[in-house]
Amino acid sequence: MTARSPYRIAYNEMAASAGQPATIYELRMPNEQTKLRSYPDLRSQPSTRHRTSVSDVLCLKTDFLVSSSVEGIIKIWK
Numbered sequence: 840m841t842a843r844s845p846y847r848i849a850y851n852e853m854a855a856s857a858g859q860p861a862t863i864y865e866l867r868m869p870n871e872q873t874k875l876r877s878y879p880d881l882r883s884q885p886s887t888r889h890r891t892s893v894s895d896v897l898c899l900k901t902d903f904l905v906s907s908s909v910e911g912i913i914k915i916w917k
Contacts, residue, residue, distance in 0.1 A: 889906065889908040889912060889914065890908070890910070890912075891908045891909050891910045891912075892908060892909050893906050893907070893908055893909075894907050894908060894909045895907045902917065903915055903916065903917060904916040
């Protein structure tokens with residue numbers, strides 16, 4: 840017997856524009872039970888790093904850097 844993941848996979852397709860190909864983003868979305876137990880502590884501080892290995896990095900033209908970790912966390916950096 841295998842345990843079910845607390846996440847569901849969602850896909851978001853961005854249309855092609857200005858010579859750029861269409862992009863499909865894969866997101867791990869928490870299910871309802873995960874949402875209920877994952878509210879952060881109000882005293883929490885902003886995160887300054889990934890807690891696991893970085894799996895992907897994307898540099899955007901708008902001076903943003905997007906990184907994702909192997910655990911499915913996506914961070915946007917200015």
